[in-house]
Amino acid sequence: xxxxxxLGSHVSVSxxxxxxxxxxYSSSVPPYLFWYVQYPNQGLQLLLKYTTGATLVKGINxxxxxxxxxxxxxxxxxxxxxxxxxxxxxxxxSDPGNQFYFGTGTSLTVIP
Amino acid sequence: xVKVTQSSRYLVKRTGEKVFLECVxxxxxxxxxxxxxxxxxxxxxxxxxxxxxxxEKGDIPEGYSVSREKKExxxxxxxxxxxxxxxxxxxxxxxxSASQNGEQFFxxxxxxxxx
Numbered sequence: 001x002x003x004x005x006x007l008g009s010h011v012s013v014s015x016x017x018x019x020x021x022x023x024x025y026s027s028s029v030p031p032y033l034f035w036y037v038q039y040p041n042q043g044l045q046l047l048l049k050y051t052t053g054a055t056l057v058k059g060i061n062x063x064x065x066x067x068x069x070x071x072x073x074x075x076x077x078x079x080x081x082x083x084x085x086x087x088x089x090x091x092x093x094s095d096p097g098n099q100f101y102f103g104t105g106t107s108l109t110v111i112p
Numbered sequence: 113x114v115k116v117t118q119s120s121r122y123l124v125k126r127t128g129e130k131v132f133l134e135c136v137x138x139x140x141x142x143x144x145x146x147x148x149x150x151x152x153x154x155x156x157x158x159x160x161x162x163x164x165x166x167x168e169k170g171d172i173p174e175g176y177s178v179s180r181e182k183k184e185x186x187x188x189x190x191x192x193x194x195x196x197x198x199x200x201x202x203x204x205x206x207x208x209s210a211s212q213n214g215e216q217f218f219x220x221x222x223x224x225x226x227x
Contacts, residue, residue, distance in 0.1 A: 009152065032214045043116070043202055043218035044155075051214075090154065094214035100145070104154035 002027055004093050006103035014111045019063075019078040021106050023091030026072065032094040033074040035065055038105075039087045047089075050074065061085070086110045115139070116219035118203055124225045131190040133222050135203030142208045144186035145216065146170075146178065149200040161186055162208075193226045200224075 007022040025031065032051050036044040048059025055067040061084075065076045074091060091103040119134035137144065143162050147155040147170075157170030159178040167178050175197060179187040186205075190197055200223050204216040 034215065036218075041121075041221070041223070043220045044204075044216075045218070046215055049215060092216075100157070100214075100216060102155040104152060 002031070002093050002095055002099075002101045004091055004101050004103040006089075006091050006106050008106055009104065010107045010109065012109040012111055013081045015083060016080050019076070019081045019085065019108065021076040021089050021091075021108065023065075023074045023076065023103060024072055025074065025091075025093045025101075027093065027095065033065075033067060034092040034094070035059065035063070035074070035076050036090045036092060037061075037087050038090065044090060047076070081108075081110045083110050083112065116203055116205055116217050118201075118219040118222050120222050121220060122223050122225075124227065125190075125193050126227050127194060129190075129193050129226075131193050131224065131226075133188040133190075133201055133203075133224070135186045135188070135205075135219055136184050137186075137203075137205040137217070138184065139205065139207070139217070140183065141205035141217075142183070143206040144180065145204040145206070146176075146186065146188045147202045147204065148172070149202055149221070155202065158188065193224075195226050198224060198226045 003026045005024045034049045035047040038044050048057045050057045050067045058064045063078045089106050093101045116137045145160040146158040161167045161180040177189045202221045203219040206216045
């Protein structure tokens with residue numbers, strides 16, 4: 001089974017600062033990689049995904065993530081945090097067997 | 113747009129009650145999933161189904177059962193609710209087709225409290 005590690009269960013940034021949420025996975029086979037966002041009392045919404053091709057993936061709301069195979073990482077970034085970015089973020093991996101594996105989530109706080 | 117709906121956003125039940133959580137998707141997806149979400153534990157898979165009348169146990173199936181009589185509907189059943197089943201329950205669906213590259217689509221969640 002795969003594992004997904006999100007470093008930092010809570011991250012705080014100032015409004016306008018860089019957002020960096022870390023995700024590492026264990027896989028010997030190139031997987032599909034996802035970032036989901038969850039706003040309070042809502043379901044999960046897809047931010048972006050990597051399947052094949054370009055390793056820098058752009059998503060909604062100005063977020064992007066880079067797949068680094070050598071580091072087995074898929075970190076999520078946004079150049080300038082906005083108050084509306086405050087939410088829970090989940091990294092997920094899908095293996096060729098279509099099983100999904102989620103990280104434990106990172107709660108992002110944006111400080112005015 | 114894919115839409116996944118769940119029958120209740122909030123539910124309060126008593127210990128020992130039988131609880132039904134319903135999930136419906138409108139995109140003809142073959143695969144459907146039930147997760148529970150708890151602080152610090154992320155999403156944990158309870159059961160999934162890859163076809164009508166088919167079901168597979170996930171990581172934490174104990175105390176739960178499921179039913180998939182129609183392709184669009186996947187029900188989660190708590191036979192005898194207990195306080196440790198108080199949680200947020202999330203339903204998701206996914207197509208087998210490669211066109212969506214494995215993406216799961218989620219419902220809004222049901223926050224269940226068992227007293």
